Amino acid sequence: MKKSSIIGLVVIAIAVAIIISTAGDASSYVTFDEAYAMAANGKAESIHVVGELKKAPNGQVVGVQPSEDMLSVEFILVDDNQKEQTVYLNQPMPSDLLKSDKVVVIGGYKNDMFIADKVLLKCPSKYEETSL
Template sequence: MKKIHIVGMIMIAIAIVMISTAADDLSTYADFQTARQSNSLVKIAGVLSKDKEMQYDPAIDPNYFSFFVKDSKGEEQKVVLYGSKPQDFELSEQIVITGKMKDGDFIASDMLLKCPSKYKDEEIYIKAAES
């Protein structure tokens, strides 16, 4: 057996290990029901509940923005983002939030907005916290 084959086999072995651990990084889009049962980060795709109250008042706290999201099952849930309110938030068609439940609120650490626009499908990416 050539040395290079041994190296190749080691690499394949590492690859298998990596792929099996990488599976933990994957998830399907969750809903608030599963978020409540889970203790880890979940990703939820939903739409903004436009009739519900949105709260962002920098004069009180520039790092507190709350709003309601309706998930794929139609459940509405209050979401809190410890950051500023993104530009054109109200116009978003779809919101993808990453985070977890805490004390009845969904705390988002990451948010991706999809906005309809006259431009190319321009999206706004908000990092709530450093990663």
């Protein structure tokens, strides 16, 4: 075999290994009930739950409680099945949390509480067309 063929095979093998290892880390969005069941069955990896912040009938966000030192925050997230769950984030409140359309929390259950490691926000104002 030529040296270039061997190098090509090694590069392809490395690419396949990277694709397989990242495919195992990918996860889909689940509801809080599914996340709780996964945690009860011993799933230790991070779980992705998508939802919206709880809103009052007038459209205002309710249930967001930053800590006194502003280094953590609790908020109520409503998933796609309309289940409400208090989420604890041990980080300062993201600046656009109250403006976000959808919120993705990444974390897991500990002692019947959802602890988020990360919060991803989708703000509708970023994607709306502005008229000139």
